[in-house]
Amino acid sequence: MKLIGAYRSPYVRRVAVSMNLMGMVFEHDPIPVFDDQDAVRKFNPLVRVPTVVLDDGESLVESYAILDTLDEMAGPDKRLMPASGPERRNVMKLTAVATGTMDKAIWAVYEGRFHPKEKVHRPWIEHNEEQACGGLGFLNDCAKAAGDGWLAGTDRISQADVSGAIAYAFTNMARPKLGLAEKCPDLAAFVTRCEATEAFSSVAP
Numbered sequence: 001m002k003l004i005g006a007y008r009s010p011y012v013r014r015v016a017v018s019m020n021l022m023g024m025v026f027e028h029d030p031i032p033v034f035d036d037q038d039a040v041r042k043f044n045p046l047v048r049v050p051t052v053v054l055d056d057g058e059s060l061v062e063s064y065a066i067l068d069t070l071d072e073m074a075g076p077d078k079r080l081m082p083a084s085g086p087e088r089r090n091v092m093k094l095t096a097v098a099t100g101t102m103d104k105a106i107w108a109v110y111e112g113r114f115h116p117k118e119k120v121h122r123p124w125i126e127h128n129e130e131q132a133c134g135g136l137g138f139l140n141d142c143a144k145a146a147g148d149g150w151l152a153g154t155d156r157i158s159q160a161d162v163s164g165a166i167a168y169a170f171t172n173m174a175r176p177k178l179g180l181a182e183k184c185p186d187l188a189a190f191v192t193r194c195e196a197t198e199a200f201s202s203v204a205p
């Protein structure tokens with residue numbers, strides 16, 4: 001199995017950490033998606049990462065769809081999104097807040113990166129940053145309520161923890177001026193705990 005995309009992409013990284021946690025061995029190909037579009041297009045018509053290429057050559061696209069397939073492959077004891085019921089709903093909600101936070105942080109980054117200086121619209125950047133902070137504030141409340149436990153109150157790590165930790169780590173790296181460590185101290189402490197583990201540290205951005 002091959003994972004395409006650099007680990008500085010939070011979507012790529014959530015797939016990588018998930019595969020580590022599920023004990024799946026994979027080859028990593030950090031193709032720079034903006035600089036080598038043809039190499040990605042061969043496997044993904046949208047030219048986006050993450051893209052996963054299975055051993056039989058079939059490719060998987062979009063991190064949520066990739067993770068859904070990997071959960072199914074991993075089986076009930078290792079899957080990171082609970083299969084059903086209130087626990088699934090809760091993990092799904094926290095994960096959605098985490099990926100929404102990633103989206104908003106990235107849009108704030110792209111506004112400056114892909115527009116000429118005179119066309120960068122500062123209020124749009126601030127709007128996205130505010131939404132990212134909203135998502136992280138919500139996850140901070142979850143971390144506070146969880147204490148030493150997991151964000152969604154599960155008895156083992158779930159996709160909410162993987163994506164929540166990566167949403168914080170990415171936003172903090174991409175938007176350092178937001179002062180997230182002060183705004184979200186409980187989430188910051190939780191992320192420090194996650195980043196110290198092999199599953200996270202071996203796929204650092």
Ligand SMILES: N[C@@H](CCC(=O)N[C@@H](CS)C(=O)NCC(=O)O)C(=O)O
Binds near residue numbers: 010034062064
């Ligand atoms: N919703 C997608 C988002 C993936 C995404 O936006 N990836 C970025 C890298 S962080 C990308 O491939 N950007 C290239 C582009 O959109 O042109 C997912 O979850 O996989």
